[in-house]
Amino acid sequence: MTAHSDAHSGARSGTPRSRRERPAKPALTRAGIVAAAVEIMSAEGLGKVTMRRLAQQLDTGPASLYVYVRNTAELHAAILDELLGTVEAAPAGDDWRERLEKVLTSYTDVLFSHRGLAQSALVARPSGPHYLRLLETLLALLDEGGVPPGQAAWGIDLLLQCATATAAEHATRDRDAGAQDDWDGLSAAVRGASGQTHPRLAGLADEVLSGEPEARLSWGFRTLINGILHTPVPADEAQD
Amino acid sequence: MTAHSDAHSGARSGTPRSRRERPAKPALTRAGIVAAAVEIMSAEGLGKVTMRRLAQQLDTGPASLYVYVRNTAELHAAILDELLGTVEAAPAGDDWRERLEKVLTSYTDVLFSHRGLAQSALVARPSGPHYLRLLETLLALLDEGGVPPGQAAWGIDLLLQCATATAAEHATRDRDAGAQDDWDGLSAAVRGASGQTHPRLAGLADEVLSGEPEARLSWGFRTLINGILHTPVPADEAQD
DNA sequence: ACCTGAACACCGTTCAAGT
DNA sequence: ACCTGAACACCGTTCAAGT
Secondary structure (H helix, E strand, O other): OOHHHHHHHOOOOOHHHHHHHOOOOOOOOHHHHHHHHHHHHHHHOHHHOOHHHHHHHOOOOHHHHOOOOOOHHHHHHHHHHHHHOOOOOOOOOOOHHHHHHHHHHHHHHHHHOOOOHHHHHHHOOOOOHHHHHHHHHHHHHHHHOOOOHHHHHHHHHHHHHHHHHHHHHHHHHHHOHHHHHHHHHHHHHHHOOOOOOOHHHHHHHHHHHOOOHHHHHHHHHHHHHHHHHHOOOOHHHOOO | OOHHHHHHHOOOOOHHHHHHHOOOOOOOOHHHHHHHHHHHHHHHOHHHOOHHHHHHHOOOOHHHHOOOOOOHHHHHHHHHHHHHOOOOOOOOOOOHHHHHHHHHHHHHHHHHOOOOHHHHHHHOOOOOHHHHHHHHHHHHHHHHOOOOHHHHHHHHHHHHHHHHHHHHHHHHHHHOHHHHHHHHHHHHHHHOOOOOOOHHHHHHHHHHHOOOHHHHHHHHHHHHHHHHHHOOOOHHHOOO
16 A cells, blocks of 8 residues: 555665654663663663663664773663762751761662662772762761861761661662571571570670661761761871 | 403493592582682682582582582672681780771781682671671670670671771772772772862862771771770660 | 483673674 | 674573483
């Protein structure tokens, strides 16, 4: 039926029309690749963000991605910085300690709520704009609290390390069957510790295992803040 | 030349003699598997400890290992606990803070000196005998320092988390080319931060990036110890 | 019970060749 | 310059079949 018009307009092969009528392969760009990667990660977790899977999503071959991305690690780092853009800025008004805790908790939540992201953040040092913004925010809050600059400079690393490690720990615990077993194993081992060979551990088993994740994380932050406030850096580092 | 005696003693096929004369396949056991795994890890890093590689080493097929080991994660956890046996016990005599720092430093060194081990320790909660012994040691030292038990019980997690994360960070930085790039990237980004948009970061760039790993780790431990000493756990957790 | 061959369903990365 | 097919060198895990 449409043979006639096809012969008319589509004579020189179908290429020109399919260029306009299909949503078609958008040209590859780094931004497009990262966006597609974030999409896969949100839907299926970072573990599914592989070069091959991503290439498939973008309707190309894995080799093509290497024009825009050095390797899988760099791709994961780019995803991380992208998601770091959603960390809430410090709310005004509250006590600086509370605001600091809120920013760190928001950071932890972002890592926690994307499967696999926290584990990757432990290893991939990010250096994107969103990460720098976060560092600036933390330094500003510590400064507001009167923390000496040298201590603040070293302290932000400790705070982020604690947040990241905690998110990773709980993310695996909640979502990975094997990790749940690990934790059950530890908890059984601690409770089963003999008072003969492990007197303090046996005595403190309940306390060691107690506490909601939120309560422990919050205590961790407050503990770090107190420590940072009270622990001077070595003399030869304190230049200011 | 030996044909006659061969015909004599080896008549019913070669099997009985090869049972005695070859070092031959030692029977598979969990301990043997873990030992072979530790060997591979020491020589080539945890990344090479795969089911297939290990099976090859043990002259069998990968499927055979699943009789003794649930999966790769469990295998890695077993290796970790094995290596934890080499963490030095606290030396007597010194100040409790120094002894605590020494044990934690030794733990960090063990993780650090085995390629890939620290990263795996961040994710795999160990529960083996050597890990329990380490927990006991830490609790004993904190007790000696008069740290309230509830704070000690939560604090050991923070201390080990800090040690593990630091080891992982430096292990990747030193040995993985890509990770070195990551770090160079961060350091360039921090130094390049604009005073307009990131005033504190720009002002503290040198301090943020300063310090030998050892100095920062030591400061981290002291900061945590001070924090643990000064931060009470929430009232409903402090039961004793 | 223990062990295995073979298969299933994947990986990252490179490279010569094409446009 | 950008993109690709095809290959290389691997993975973890399962399962039916053998001993």
